Amino acid sequence: MIRKFNTNNPAKTKILILGGGFAGSNVLREMQKQSERNDVEITLVSQDNFFLFTPMLPEVSSGMLHASDITTPIRSFCKTANFCHAKILSIDIENKHVSIIRIFDQKETVLEYDYLVLALGSKDNFFGNINIEEFAFTIKTLEDAIAIRNHIISVLECADQERDQILQEQLLRFVVVGGGFAGVEIATEIHHFLQDATKNYYKNIDSAKIRTIIVSAREGILPEVGEELGKFALDHVRKSGIEVITNTKAVDAGEDHVLLSDNTIIPCATLIWAGGVTVDPLISTLRCEHGQSGRLVVDQYMRLKDYPSIFALGDCANLVDSKTNIVYPTTAQIAIRQAKLVSENLIAEITGTMNSMKPFLYHNKGVMATIGKRTGVALLNGRKIYGFTAWLLWRSFYWTHLPTREKKIKVGFDWFLSLIFRADIMTVGFIKKKTLSRLETPIYSAIERGIDQSQNTSYL
Ligand SMILES: Cc1cc2nc3c(=O)[nH]c(=O)nc-3n(C[C@H](O)[C@H](O)[C@H](O)COP(=O)(O)OP(=O)(O)OC[C@H]3O[C@@H](n4cnc5c(N)ncnc54)[C@H](O)[C@@H]3O)c2cc1C
Known part of the structure; x- marks a missing residue:
């Protein structure tokens, strides 16, 4: 039986926020900060009951940080708001209904809203390649980061016992597809972890045999930081x-x-896919205007065209920067800025002061990325910064953006400990996404899989 959510007071204006990432959580926090109206009822729905600080996700794969360092319970943000730990099944924008299914017991519920905030983020885009989807790891969720960690440690354990040189070399090749932020950050993190771990613990593995390979579809890597810094x-x-x-x-x-x-x-034996993102079918099938990769086209106030009571932001929104004529990229920095604006505009809408709504204007002060042990690149107010300074800036910037004091202390402490102690090589729990059930020498494997050997095939 499908239940309707019982609101405590039907007279209250119902605001429904879908998604608890950078966009959704920050709309919730800003709304509560900016308005203490008691005639408004805010509900946030997310399939994760925590907010995930994705810029530090690769550091969970390398064991530099713990999963709990970069996750914060969404309920800890809810001063007056309700939280539903549930998966969204469908969104009916004509009748203002959202159908959700509780994570624990799969019970379906329908939520009504007066105002809807769409902040469902993005998902990995495999461009229709089902084999890559089946065999690659991804780096989007906490589970992904832990699965990568468990896998690379298991691979080292296996390689340490492997006496066939060719198979050992195969085990020690780690391929990351994608030369953007996520691809480069995960590749550099695991590379340094693998080097340190083999030197410290695995006597039968020569660390020089570890090969981490980034495959980039572009001329270089990190197109986000410009040509010179990218080089x-x-x-x-x-x-x-x-x-x-x-x-x-x-x-x-x-x-x-x-x-x-x-x-x-x-x-x-390891393929990590960071080759691009798209939106969930929940978003791409909504009957409204869509832009790049199915993202929702919004006006300058972050509202859906033709649906002024629906706001969309973060990775699932498509807004063109009027200065550059380019769609804003999918970054946490932009999601945070949009969240502040959406909460202000929502309050203006509810209080009937629509004239005070503001357009989204973003002055990009800079971009940063870590590219290895204590090294980074940054472009700040047009200034290019390299090496240790850029790495320190990256750490300081993202550390200040951690949502609570507790997380700041935990992350700071773990960073400090990593300077003193060796990398940890324990696998965590049972989170496992792939099992290596076969490992054959390359040519045998290729012939068996029907890869055409006459097409100038070469082996790395
Ligand atoms: C490894 C990695 C590193 C990154 N590094 C950086 C960086 O250094 N700097 C930077 O600016 N950006 C970085 N990003 C990009 C940044 O994480 C995203 O741009 C940002 O998270 C977008 O915020 P969002 O709220 O739109 O989406 P998300 O943060 O992805 O949040 C989406 C939310 O929706 C929920 N959700 C989705 N589908 C459903 C459903 N069907 N039912 C219920 N809930 C659902 C999810 O659980 C989640 O709570 C990185 C991303 C990754 C993956």
Whole structure:
């Protein structure tokens, strides 16, 4: 039986926020901060009962940080608001209904709203390649980060026991597809972890045999930081021992190999996909205007065109920057700024002061990325910063954006401990996404899988 959510007071204006990431959580927090009206009822729905600080996710894979360091219970943000730990099934924007299913017992409920905030983020885009989707790890959720960690440690345990040199080399190849922030940050994090772990613990593995390979479809890496800094990042990443294959795409994969667009086969046991994002079908199938990758086209006040009571923001919103004519990228920094504006505009709408609504104007003060052990790149107010200073800036900037004092202390403490102690090599719990059930020498594997050997196929 589908239940209707019972609001305590039907006379209250109901605001429903879908998603508890950077966008949704910050709308909730800003709304509560800016308005203490008791005629408004706010409900946030998320399939995770915590807010995840994604910029530090790669550090969970490397064991630098713990999962609890970068997650905060959404309920801790709810001063007056309600929280529903549930998966959203459908959104009916004509009748103002949202259908949700409780995570614990799968019971379906329908929520009504007066104002809707769509903040459902993005998901990985495999561009229809089902083999890559099946065999690759992703780095989007906390579970992904822990699964990568468990997998790479299991691979080291396996390689330490493997006496066949070819198979050991295959186990020690780690391929990351994607040269953007997420791809470069996860590749550099795991590379340094693997180097340290083998030197400290795995006597039968020569750390020089570890090959971390980034496959980038572009000319270089980190297009977000511009040409000059991108070149610095590429040089530095290569100097640190990571191989970067540019102007190439991953086109297919199996359990023990990746096939590239130039017909090179990389025999490996680890493929991490950070090759692009798209929106969930919940968003892409809404009957309204869509932009890049199905994102929702919003006006300058962050409202859906033709639906003034619906706001969309963060990764699922499509807004063109009027200064550059380019759609705003999917970043946490932009989601946070949009959240502040959406909460102000929502309050203006509820209080009937629509004239005070403000358009979204974003002055990008800079971009930063970490690219290895104590090294980063940053572009701040047009100034290019490299190396240790950029890395320190990255850490300081994101540390100040952690949502609570408790998380700041935990992260600061773990960073400090990592300076003193060796990398930890325990696998965590049972979170496991892939099992390596076969590992064959590359040529045998390729023939068996029907890869055409006559097409100038080469092996890395
Ligand atoms: C590894 C990695 C590193 C990154 N590094 C940076 C960085 O350094 N700097 C930067 O600015 N950005 C970075 N980003 C990008 C940044 O994380 C996103 O742009 C940001 O999270 C967007 O916020 P959002 O609220 O729109 O989406 P999200 O933060 O993804 O939140 C979406 C929310 O919706 C919920 N949800 C989704 N579908 C459903 C459903 N069907 N039912 C219920 N709930 C649902 C999710 O549980 C989540 O709470 C990084 C991303 C990744 C993956």
